[in-house]
Amino acid sequence: MKKIETKLEGCFILEPLKLGDKRGYFFESFNERTFQELTGTETHFVQDNQSFSTKGVLRGLHAQEGEHAQAKLVRVLQGRVLDIMVDARPNSATFGQYEAVELSDENNLQVFIPRGFLHGFVVLSDAATFFYKCDNFYHKASEWGIHYNDPTLAIDWQLPEDELIISDKDKVLPFWEK
Template sequence: MKIIETKLKGCFILEPVKLGDKRGYFFESFNENTFQELTGAETRFVQDNQSFSAKGVLRGLHAQSGEHAQAKLVRVLEGRVLDVMVDARPDSVTLGQYETVELSAENNLQVFIPRGFLHGFVVLSDTATFFYKCDNFYHKDAEWGVRYDDPTLAIDWKLPQDELIISEKDKILPFWEK
C-alpha cells in the first residue's frame, strides 16, 4: 500500500497494490498493522457505512463533535465521486483549508480523514456506491455541518449548481465561521 500525505496534516490518500491477471484482480483494502505503520494513526474502526447515490447527489459537509467525533476511511465501490475534506480543527495551521480527491471503482484510492474534519462528496458518474469505515459510532446529537456552497471555503464541486441534488437538511446548514 502506498500512502500519500495531503496538505492537511493527518489526512492521507491510500493507494492499494492491485494484483491482477486474466481472472481479475485482488487487493488488500485495509490492514490495521500496515495502516498504523504508514500513517502513524492508531485508529480502531467500529462502524461501516455504505451509501448509493445518483449523479449530482452532494452529501456534506458533515462532522461529529466532542467525544463523538469520527475519523473515517472512505472509498468508492462503484462509480466516481469528488471527495472533499475540510480541516475544522481549531488549533490546526490548515484550519479552513480543504482538499479534494477523485475516488472511483477504477482507481481504488481511499482517503483517511482524521477526527475534526468536515467531510462531503458529490457523485460525478451516473451512480456511485460509497463506503466508509468510522472509528466512532454515529451520534445524532453530535452531528454538525457547514453549507456546501460556503463562499469562504469556495469549494469547486466540479458540477454546475443546477445539477446538484442536495438534501433539505444540508441546504440549511450554517456557513463557515472560524
C-alpha cells in the same frame, strides 16, 4: 499499500497494491497493522457505512463533535465521486483549508480523514456506491455541518449548481465564519 500525503495535516490518501491478470484483480483494501504503520495512528474502526447515490447527489459537509468525533477511511466501490475534506480543527496549521480527491472504482484510492474534519462528496458518474469506516459510533446529537456552498471555502464541486441534488437538511446548514 502506499501512503500519499495531502496538504492537510493528518489527512492521507492510501493507494492499494492491485494485483491483476486475465482473471481479474485482487487487492487488500484494509489491514489494521499496515494502516496504523502507514498513518502513524492508533485508529481502530468500529462501524462500516455504505451509501448509494445517483449523479449530482451531494452529501456534506458533515462531522460529529466532542467525544463523538469520528475519523473515517472512505472509498468508492462503484462509480466516481469528488471527495472533500475540510480541516475544522481550530489549533491545526491547516485549519479552514480543504482538499479534493477523486475516488473511483478504477483508481481504488482511499482517504483517511482524521477526527475534527468536515467531510462531503458529490457523485460525478451516473451512480456511485460509497463505503466508509468510522472509528466512533454515530451520535445524532453530536452532528454538525457547514453549507456545501460556503463562500469562505469556495469549493469547486465540478458540477453546475443546477445539477446538484442536496437534501433539505444540507440546504439549511450554516455558513462558516472562520
